[in-house]
Amino acid sequence: MTTDTPETTASPIVRLRSVSKSYRRGGQIVPVLEEITFDIAQGEFLALMGPSGSGKSTLLNLIAGIDKVDSGAIFVGGVEITALSESELAIWRGLNVGFIFQFYNLIPVLTAFENVELPLLLTPLNRRERREHVEMALRVVGLADRMDHRPGQLSGGQQQRVAIARAVVTDPTLLVADEPTGDLDRRSAEEILHLLERLNRESGKSVIMVTHDPRAAEQARTVRHLEKGFLADAAS
Amino acid sequence: MLLLNIFVKNAFRHKLRTILTIVGITIAILAFGLLRTVVTAWYAGVEASSASRLVTRNAISLIFSLPISYREKLIRMPGVRQVSLANWFGGVYVTEKNFFPNFAIEPKSYLELYPEFVLEPAEKEAFLHDRKGAVAGRKLAQRFGWKVGDSIPLRGTIYPGTWLFVLRGIYRGAESSTDENQFFFQWDHLNESMLKSTPRRANQVGVYVLGLTNPNMAAEVSRTVDATFKNSLAETLTETEKAFQLSFIAMTEAIVVAIQIVSFVVIVIIMAVVANTMAMTARERIGEYAVFKTLGFSWWHIAGMIFGESFFITFAGCALGIALTFPVARSFGAQLSSFFPTFNVARETIYLDLAAAIVIGLVAGIFPAWRAVTIRIADGLRRIG
Numbered sequence: 020m021t022t023d024t025p026e027t028t029a030s031p032i033v034r035l036r037s038v039s040k041s042y043r044r045g046g047q048i049v050p051v052l053e054e055i056t057f058d059i060a061q062g063e064f065l066a067l068m069g070p071s072g073s074g075k076s077t078l079l080n081l082i083a084g085i086d087k088v089d090s091g092a093i094f095v096g097g098v099e100i101t102a103l104s105e106s107e108l109a110i111w112r113g114l115n116v117g118f119i120f121q122f123y124n125l126i127p128v129l130t131a132f133e134n135v136e137l138p139l140l141l142t143p144l145n146r147r148e149r150r151e152h153v154e155m156a157l158r159v160v161g162l163a164d165r166m167d168h169r170p171g172q173l174s175g176g177q178q179q180r181v182a183i184a185r186a187v188v189t190d191p192t193l194l195v196a197d198e199p200t201g202d203l204d205r206r207s208a209e210e211i212l213h214l215l216e217r218l219n220r221e222s223g224k225s226v227i228m229v230t231h232d233p234r235a236a237e238q239a240r241t242v243r244h245l246e247k248g249f250l251a252d253a254a255s
Numbered sequence: 256m257l258l259l260n261i262f263v264k265n266a267f268r269h270k271l272r273t274i275l276t277i278v279g280i281t282i283a284i285l286a287f288g289l290l291r292t293v294v295t296a297w298y299a300g301v302e303a304s305s306a307s308r309l310v311t312r313n314a315i316s317l318i319f320s321l322p323i324s325y326r327e328k329l330i331r332m333p334g335v336r337q338v339s340l341a342n343w344f345g346g347v348y349v350t351e352k353n354f355f356p357n358f359a360i361e362p363k364s365y366l367e368l369y370p371e372f373v374l375e376p377a378e379k380e381a382f383l384h385d386r387k388g389a390v391a392g393r394k395l396a397q398r399f400g401w402k403v404g405d406s407i408p409l410r411g412t413i414y415p416g417t418w419l420f421v422l423r424g425i426y427r428g429a430e431s432s433t434d435e436n437q438f439f440f441q442w443d444h445l446n447e448s449m450l451k452s453t454p455r456r457a458n459q460v461g462v463y464v465l466g467l468t469n470p471n472m473a474a475e476v477s478r479t480v481d482a483t484f485k486n487s488l489a490e491t492l493t494e495t496e497k498a499f500q501l502s503f504i505a506m507t508e509a510i511v512v513a514i515q516i517v518s519f520v521v522i523v524i525i526m527a528v529v530a531n532t533m534a535m536t537a538r539e540r541i542g543e544y545a546v547f548k549t550l551g552f553s554w555w556h557i558a559g560m561i562f563g564e565s566f567f568i569t570f571a572g573c574a575l576g577i578a579l580t581f582p583v584a585r586s587f588g589a590q591l592s593s594f595f596p597t598f599n600v601a602r603e604t605i606y607l608d609l610a611a612a613i614v615i616g617l618v619a620g621i622f623p624a625w626r627a628v629t630i631r632i633a634d635g636l637r638r639i640g
């Protein structure tokens with residue numbers, strides 16, 4: 020993790036070109052995203068808003084490489100991820116994207132330390148190096164003293180902080196968060212948002228966050244609205 | 256490695272479910288092992304039989320006997336080293352439930368042909384010189400608390416009357432597969448009594464046992480023997496002791512086949528049970544596997560975790576089952592020693608146990624693994640998100 024000042028003016032970290040996505044439901048094709056084209060600048064903190072079912076999660080999943088487009092292309096950090104195979108995509112995700120989910124999605128049988136260590140198991144780091152990275156990530160989220168706790172022994176806010184530590188431990192350039200505060204009380208939510216904002220400002224991570232909460236969106240530098248598969252005008 | 260202990264941790268998330276599944280596998284493997292051991296025991300007589308001994312019997316059926324006069328002809332045949340004889344006596348000790356095989360034999364030649372029946376020299380001498388003497392196997396003597404010198408009455412079923420024998424020796428088996436449940440007495444004693452009471456039935460022999468100078472000549476000698484007595488009053492059928500034992504078992508083949516089928520059915524049933532447990536388990540964790548995939552783990556990691564868990568459960572149950580098979584088979588064998596002279600768990604049975612465990616683990620893991628691997632991440636996440 021670096022503490023460089025963010026360069027918002029550099030080339031976009033995410034570029035979407037005519038991205039369409041639809042789902043098949045009972046023989047019927049339901050279009051979700053239609054011909055979406057837009058860029059997200061390097062070092063951006065973007066909040067994606069919009070009514071339920073407008074396709075926010077779908078869009079986020081496409082950018083993060085956990086879902087496939089029907090047509091169009093997505094470039095992330097110069098890589099055309101829509102052209103990658105399933106296994107290339109898995110490796111790419113592990114190195115470049117940090118995920119934060121609404122329900123934390125920690126592995127319940129593992130301790131906070133082990134949960135954060137998970138993504139590092141796919142790297143060539145040795146045990147000692149992994150330990151250093153994990154401890155550092157947990158320190159960043161302020162949970163260095165809860166390393167040996169299982170998710171069940173942590174509050175929702177603490178679990179989400181562990182999830183953030185897991186997302187940043189591999190030092191990815193892009194953080195994606197799908198309603199990261201959706202399941203939290205206001206105080207915990209504020210802590211999480213503050214953490215994301217710090218990661219964006221101090222470590223230069225580009226953050227894309229889906230949220231329903233206008234207060235959460237306020238923390239972001241840019242807010243965009245998704246309406247029935249189309250991006251509404253940008254508001255800052 | 257973290258992923259290695261994750262499936263152990265996963266396995267014990269639902270402790271009761273996992274423990275019940277393991278207990279189920281343990282019982283299935285135990286039942287399988289015991290049933291296989293019954294089959295092994297069934298064939299134990301065949302295994303223990305010698306290829307260098309031939310058995311000559313009446314060609315019509317075992318129920319018909321052969322004249323004693325054949326003995327002189329048999330001993331002169333080329334390739335025949337020794338001839339002995341035996342009659343199935345079918346005597347009952349006190350009650351029918353006490354069944355054990357008992358034979359009238361020609362002692363000297365018989366003991367020579369069957370070196371696996373080991374007698375103390377003094378006991379052997381005593382047996383050879385006592386017309387009414389008898390010897391019993393170690394297990395048989397143990398079963399009824401017989402000691403050398405005891406008087407043992409057998410009620411004849413084929414040969415009428417109650418017959419009194421004096422136990423002159425207790426033999427032990429040279430091999431673990433040797434039958435130590437048999438009872439032998441002098442054929443001369445039987446024959447003399449028959450001469451007195453029913454001369455029509457005297458001078459008859461149940462089977463001749465031929466010792467060969469060279470085991471490779473078995474087929475040749477058999478042919479010569481049967482050809483010699485062709486068109487005589489009692490035609491013979493000569494075969495190796497193994498073939499003779501097998502023809503015995505052939506009569507009960509249906510039972511053995513049934514037992515074998517049941518033993519495999521037990522495995523198929525437990526396979527379905529374990530597969531169901533694993534399917535339930537993996538369904539609950541489909542979201543977690545999606546998280547692993549999101550983090551960049553590949554299909555073989557996911558499959559590895561699921562198969563790891565399925566093999567962990569299966570092998571835990573299998574190990575317990577195998578460990579229990581030995582003591583249970585021992586007490587089982589002690590109960591059934593009159594039916595199964597040897598009741599030992601064969602090494603093949605353990606191999607089959609392990610093979611069954613591998614198949615169960617594979618079958619139980621394959622469907623959940625396939626699902627967890629192929630489900631789209633977004634769909635998997637939706638299950639928990």
Ligand SMILES: Nc1ncnc2c1ncn2[C@@H]1O[C@H](COP(=O)(O)OP(=O)(O)OP(=O)(O)O)[C@@H](O)[C@H]1O
Binds near residue numbers: 073076
């Ligand atoms: N796997 C799927 N199969 C069928 N339809 C789907 C699937 N995933 C999403 N959809 C549909 O696509 C549309 C967009 O879903 P998406 O989850 O992206 O919405 P969202 O904006 O994130 O909504 P929310 O705010 O409720 O999370 C919805 O109508 C949804 O029902």
Ligand SMILES: [Mg+2]
Binds near residue numbers: 076077
């Ligand atoms: Mg959503």
